[in-house]
Amino acid sequence: MTDQDILLSVQALELGIAGLPEKRIVRGVGFDIRPGEMVGLVGESGSGKTMLGRAIIGLQPGGIVGRGGSIRLRGRDIAQMSPRERRRMRGEEVAIVFQEPMTSLNPSMTIGRQLEEPLRTHTKLAAAERRARILKMMDRVGIPSPADRLDDYPHEFSGGMRQRIMLASAMLLKPALLIADEPTTALDALVQREVLELMVEMTRENGTALILISHDLPMVARYCERIMVMRRGELVEQGETRQILAQPAHDYTRKLLAAMPERGPLRSFAEGDTPLVELRDLKVEYVSRGGLLSRANRKLALKGASLTVRRGEVVAVVGASGSGKTTLGRALAHLIPHSEGEILFRGKPVRRGSAGWMDFRLNCQMIFQDPYGSLDPRFTIRRALAEALYHLDIGAQEKDARIRRIVAEVGLEEEHLERLPHEMSGGQRQRVAIARAIISEPDFVIADEAVSALDVTVRAQVLDLLADLQQRHGFSCLFISHDLGVVEQLADRVVVMRDGEIVEEGPRDRIFDAPENDYTRALLSAIPTLKRTGEGVELSWRFTAPEAGA
Amino acid sequence: MNLGRTNKYLGGLLIAFFLLSALLGWLWTPYDPLALDLRARLQAPGAAHWLGTDEYGRDVLSRLMAAARTSVTISALTVSFAVAFGIVLGALSGYARGWIDRAVMLLTDTLLAFPSILLALALLSILGANIWGVILALGLAYMPTVTRVVRGAVMSLREQEFIEASRLMGHPVGYTLRAHVIPNCLAPVIVIATSMFGSVLLTESALSFLGLGVPPPAPTWGNMLAGARPYMSQASWLGIFPGFCIALTLLGINLFGDYVRDRFDPRMKGL
Structure with a gap:
């Protein structure tokens, strides 16, 4: 292979923190990217993958400094480039798309002007030509009637549209390399897939190489020919996707x-x-109070949902954000009022203050998504757990014994009891949140995106824990999630929601194998089915891909 | 050199100095701060009277020490009053929302609409000028600031999942407020309470200066300053020393307040 065949060559790269000569964020990383190649960079949060991506374009945050090694673009060391050359490189040769489409576009500038910026800086095109190029590109990324939308501001577009605009702005100059850092993590599964497919098509059309940085191994595996796995700043494994999936060489990849x-x-x-x-025909209406001159604004977030949960059953509620699944859970827990319909517990209607209210309150617990927000930062773990036993009619000794038992059950040590939430990792905190929810041995637990905020390997552990505890304690569970993968592992029955309505409901296997609703099919096509082959896996994708750009 | 650290120590030192003199003024003063000695009128600072005497021959140093005690007591009680009632009202209003919130906010906004000194003046003319009147008037004038801050903090806290978790455990609202909501919004309250201490001290001095504070003959820095006015040309020390006391204490409190703010509110760092 000659130098000409290599677009980007990273060799023995070391990144550290200014002032801490021993500390390394990226350690001895080396890889090559050929023109037009699609490579996935996979790792958990804190693995250094984002820093690596940013270092390639010379955009690492202040305080992050190179400690050795080199990054060469077409054989030229980017550290040796003049500031002028480096500016030219950014945009013209290497472009980047970030995770957060809300913050990577300037909210006070029309998108027409934002798209024009790279053309003004890097080309000598006349205004009319620039406009033509922009319109063509907007059309290409699937923005309907682009000419009418040039003067709109970013907040007038949805998250998916904004990410399309980011992609358009990155691809306008036809760069040789596109770095996409978790480009679709903030988006819903369906939108995520559309944007990714668009990105892959466009890089292919222009012969642009793509580095796709993500924590989502199956997603990366679907689109990339080659995968690099990063952990704690080191590249632990790299190779062809098929090879890595079938015969992972490194323990971490296997994990x-x-x-x-x-x-x-x-x-x-x-x-x-x-x-x-x-639940019988439950409706929830959000009313924003009108001012002196404006009328109150009403929005039906839940348009009549009916469902049942049997003893010991795990019912999953799936849907995109805004589908009303969280509203359903919160209304069921009586955290928000419902405007119509009935909630029955043990066959009797419950309301705040009704006969079975306290029984319902103590027997319906919740596990929340955010392990940072669901624990009082000032309460030690022991105090948080003791608080959940406050209304139970048992002695202090029994309470103490229960706390010890539950802590062991969720896989924590007794020494954790005296810690404060900020002294624990996200996974440990979520274990505490689970312990708190089930310590009073409730009959019903609502888990609202309970594992979504966790890293992949931690998520798997917490999910196993949850399944195990559910088996052991036999509580019923309403498992609310946007992630169909975890639902497939845990649920007995699945309820699919869209726009505040239940569109399909049924036993898990029926929903996953033979969905009747188009929307369910579309959701399912975003996740792989997997077959374990020894140490590796084989992934296959359900149904056929939708039309490009649809 | 780290200016922030120096400020912290300087502020702390100034505050400590005035707290100590206030404490000492309680137990012992060189002379009786109220004792008249017409033979020693308007004496310049000297060996017998370190900081001189006033128009009735009272020892200025003794009066300053006694005044420090009065000022510290008034400020501390006023701030406690404002903080206690502000927290209760703010927590209620932020947590309950609805008509309670509207009622509390109407009261708060009305109180905030008046400059605090004007409000205190009006209240004092009704309540009469005595130490409790001053505390009540200033407390009411400063309470709205605390109410607003607490309300804001509580409104964002009540959406937090650990507050919802507390509701799910079947705890009554009072418990949730006491155990989870209020402790978590104390940081900004401590920050404003520190700086409030300084402005209460200043307002109290101003009220005394205007003759509406603690009534004479009990000394305060403000009424000493007011009493010194006719004698400025003959006995400038009468005005200078109380003025210095006010200025230095305020400087101390403000410097220390910056440190407290940085300590409790990392977002304000470097402002």
Whole structure:
């Protein structure tokens, strides 16, 4: 292979922190990227993948300094470039798309002007030509009637549209290399897929090489020919996607593959019993209070949902953001009022203050998404757990014994009891949140995106823990999630929601294998089915890909 | 040199100095601060009277020390009053929302609409000029600031998941407020309470200066300053020393307040 064949060559790269000569964020990383190649860079948060991506374009945050090694673009060391050359390189040769489409576009500038900026800086095109190029590009990334939207501001576009605009602005100059740092993590599964497919098509059309940085191994595996796995600043493994999936060489890669959720065992439930929880035509209306001159604004977030949860059953509620799944859970827990419909617990209607209210309150607990926000920062773990036993009629000794028992059950040590939440990792905190929810042995637990904020391997552990505890304690669970992978592992029954309505409901295997609703099909096509082959896995994708750009 | 650290120590030192003199003024003063000695009128600072005497021959140093005690007591009680009631009202209003919130905010906004000194003046003319009147008037004037800050903090806190978790455990609202909400919004309250201490001290001095504070003959820095006015040309020390006391204490409190703010509110760092 000659130098001409290599677009980007990173060799023995070391990145450290200014003032800390021993500390390394990126350690001895080396790889080559050929023109037009699509490479995935996978790793968990803190693995250094983002720093690596930013260092390639010379955009690492202040305080991050090179400690050795080199980054060469077409054989030229970017550290040796003059500031002028480096500016020219950014945009013209290497472009980057960030995760957060809300903050990577300037909110006070029309998108027409923002798209014009790279052309003004890097080309000598006349105004009319620039406009033509921009319109063509906007059309290409799938923005309807682009000419009418040039004068719109970023907040007038949805998240997916904004990410398309970011992509358009990165591709306008036809760079040789595009770095996409978690480009779709903030988007819903369906939109995520559309944007990714668009990105892959466009880089292919222009012969642009792509480095796709993500924590999502299956997603990267789907689009990239080659995968690099990063952990704690080191590149632990790199190779062809098929090779890495089938025969992972490094322990960590194996761990990542093992962490991919797979379908859990089939369980059956007696029909005919009184369901533990039943919703009848539940409606929730959000009213924003009008001012003196404006009328109150009403929005139906939940348009009549009915569902039942049997004893010991795990019912998953899936849907995109804004589908009303979280509203459903919160209304069920009586954290927000419902405007119409009924909630039945053990066959009897419950309301605040009704006969079975305290029984319902103590028996319906919740596990929240954010392990940072769900624990009082000033309460030690012991105090947080003791608080959950406050209303239980048991002695202090029994309470103490329960706290010790539950802490062991969720896989924490007794020494953790005296810690404050900020002294623990996200995974540990989520274990505490789970312990707090089930310590009073409730019959019903609502888990609202309970594992979504966790890193892949931690997520797998917490998910296993949750499944195990559910088996052992036999509580019923409403598992709210946007992630169909984890739902497939845990759920007995699945409810699919869209725009405040339930569009499909059924046993897990039926929903996953033979969905009736188009929307369910579309959601499912975004996740792989997986077959374990020895140490590796084989991924396949359900249904066929939708039309490009659709 | 680290200016921030120096400020902290200088501020702390000044505050400590005045707190100590206030404490000492309680137990012992060189002379009786109220004792008249017409033979020693308007004496310049000297060996017998370190900081001189006033128009009735009272020892200025003794009066300053006694005044420090009065000022510290008034400021401390006023700030406690404002903070205690401000927290209760703010927490109620932010947590309950609805008509309670509107009622509390109407009261708060009305109180905020008056300059605090004007409000205190009006209240004092009704309550009469005595130490409790001053505390009540200033407390009411400063309470709205605390209410607003607490309300804001509580409104964002009540959406936090740990507050919802507390509701799910079946705890009554009072418990949730006491255990989870209020402790978590104390940081900004401590910050404003520190700087409030200084402005209460200043307002109290101003009220005394205007003759509406603690009534004479009990000394305060403000009424000493007011009493010194006719004698400025003959006995400038009468005005200078109380003025210095006010200025230096305020400087100390402000410097220390900056440190407290940085300590509790990392977002304000470097401002």
